[in-house]
Amino acid sequence: MRSLSHMIHPPVVHREHFRDADDDHPRLECGVCGVWGAPADEASAIVALGLHALQHRGQEACGIASVNQTRFHTERHMGHVGEAFGGTDLPERMPGTAAVGHTRYSTAGGSFLRNIQPMFADLDQGGIAIGHNGNLTNFHFLRNQLVGEGSIFQSTSDSEVILHLIARSRKAKIVDRFIDALARIEGGYALVAQTRTKMIGARDPLGIRPLVLGQLGDAWVLASETCALDTMGATFVRDVEHGEVIVIDHEGLRSIKPFPARAARPCLFEYVYFSRPDSVVNGRSVYGVRKRMGEGLAREFPIDADVVVPVPDSGVPAALGYAQASGIPYEMGIIRSHYLGRTFIQPSQGARQKGVAMKHSPNRAVIEGKRVVLIDDSIVRGTTSVKLVRAVRAAGAREVHLRSASPPILWPDFYGIDMPERDQLIAANKTMEEMRELLEVDSLGFLSVDGLYKAMGETGRNAAAPQFTDHYFTGDYPTRLVDREIEEGGRDAIGRQLSLLVTA
Structure with a gap:
């Protein structure tokens, strides 16, 4: 492994650089959407409808990846969903019965085309496209470790770390590799991934970021909010549970809970500002x-x-x-x-x-x-x-x-x-x-x-076991802040994180 000196001061993205100077509201990173089992060649158009409903979650850029049998079709654009995917020719441009989409506002990584999602990679088992809502608190730690071991990154987005972890997993099956990657990341996330044979959804162990499951006829749908289901004409089935991995393929849907059970702590700002009021x-x-x-x-x-x-x-x-x-x-x-x-x-x-x-x-x-x-x-x-x-x-x-x-x-x-x-x-x-x-x-x-x-329907905040993620009001962060600890603590903090990684 390379010297750890390069990890003491990880690259810091100054998020204020991407802010509208006249808008003082907080901004969320993005929204995700996916459909599996849509009528022939309609998946991309259905996902575009879902992304349109999720436009409030990210207005800088958007992307869709569809799969038609064994071939992926991907498009990523700066700007709004309607401008990029509003044409009637979308099913011809992006055919397939399955697709995932993403609408983006940058918090980790800059406003560059290479950072737009879904991110796609060709693995030894075939292609995989992944959309990520959230932020990894150990992104820089993992990225620098992967670079030190020979990985080559094409973006500055934390989402690419997940692809590298999947690629480097020694597990045999793609779902097990996906779970293997989840075991390494920390923070808040809702993920929707697409392979040529499966759609996979996952929510972080605390349920910080939202993800819902729906049905549209015989098709399954995953989305950040129920308003996307409404726009698609899909029926709400349930919330994806915190720490849950959902796998959808030709055999149906199965639920996996690979991590130790923890009490949910969803983000309060989803209710204060981020989510659409009709969700x-x-x-x-x-x-x-x-x-x-x-x-x-x-x-x-x-x-x-x-x-x-x-x-x-x-x-x-x-x-x-x-x-x-x-x-x-x-x-x-x-x-x-x-x-x-x-x-x-x-x-x-x-x-x-x-x-x-x-x-x-x-x-x-x-x-x-x-x-x-x-x-x-x-x-x-x-x-x-x-x-x-x-x-x-x-x-x-x-x-x-x-x-x-x-x-x-x-x-x-x-x-x-x-x-x-x-x-x-x-x-x-x-x-x-x-x-x-x-x-x-x-x-x-x-x-x-x-x-x-x-x-929220509670009698008050339970200080011993808070019911929600509320650190922006209380300073009570629900997970380790690995990158922040390294930034503030230098070499000693890196050593602590490596020891934790070895014992995990």
Whole structure:
């Protein structure tokens, strides 16, 4: 093995470089979708419909890989699903009865064509295409180890590590090789893989990232959210369980649970922001949870006001809940334009400053002279919030009271969410009063952690055994952060990880 010195400072991808400067919301890495057993040559078109429904999970790039008997057809494009796969000729371009697809927003790796998924590789047993939603917390450790042993990488995405681990496994069967690779990775993931004879789905042992199973006639479907099943016309069967591997082939479907049982801890931000409101995630209606978040916020931070206004679109359900619980009228006081893509982002600071006004326009008719309660799903850095507050005041609001339907974000994420480091998180560096002054509001309130758990149908957070992944609010990370430990701890940390690897 090579010297370990090259592992002390693994390459760091600065995720902020890929961020829309005028959008302060967190971003999720991607969405995945797959179909097995579709009518002849229709698989790619069905997957394209699913990806269209999952567009909110990733808007930088998309890809599909279909298989027709023994031949794979792959296409990967920058841009939206409709632009890449909206043509009626898709079944001719990408024939087959099985396909997997992916829509991407980069968190690990940059915005380059070589990082777009599904990633494809020719193994000794044939081709395999894989789509990955999530982030591996030991990506750099594994990548550097594989490079040191002779592996050659074609991308900077953590998803390629999984392909290399599958290729290097000594197991005889492809499913066993896939499971062998899963045993080496850590973090949050939902995977959909396609070989010429099988579709394989997997969810991380804690169920951090979501994955659902459905049926479309005689075909089986895997997708990140139930909204994709609805768009395809598929029927929801069940959630893929945490730590479960599903194998679908001509003999049917079988479930494998290869790892020790652990309590599930799904990601709370799926409910706060990421999932579409019409999806049902882990048995809970996203829309219903968000409305209850607003109701809890009204109980925890009441205010005498004239109108409740959501920050569209993600703040709408919580604002409805706040209005109903408080008795304050709900109005669409901010109108959002849905026709500004990343291609419209301007390079100059002066042009960027106009970005919020172009995306969110105050509705003066319902704001002027009013005491406004402004409801957003979350507050990250506060850069967008202060611009919106100023715009609402400029439209004549007499008072502005800002409410966040999630608790203060205090810690960064390492499981597939594009979130700034701690020194850029406003709540981690300011007191409540300092935040209120910085955001230029008359009052400020965040839903409590227990309030969020109650919106989820729990009585509160079980500190001894948390029911959800909530580290961005609490600092309680549910897995080891191997790459972060190495980055901060140097050679000693590498030694600890290698010893753990040997004993695993």
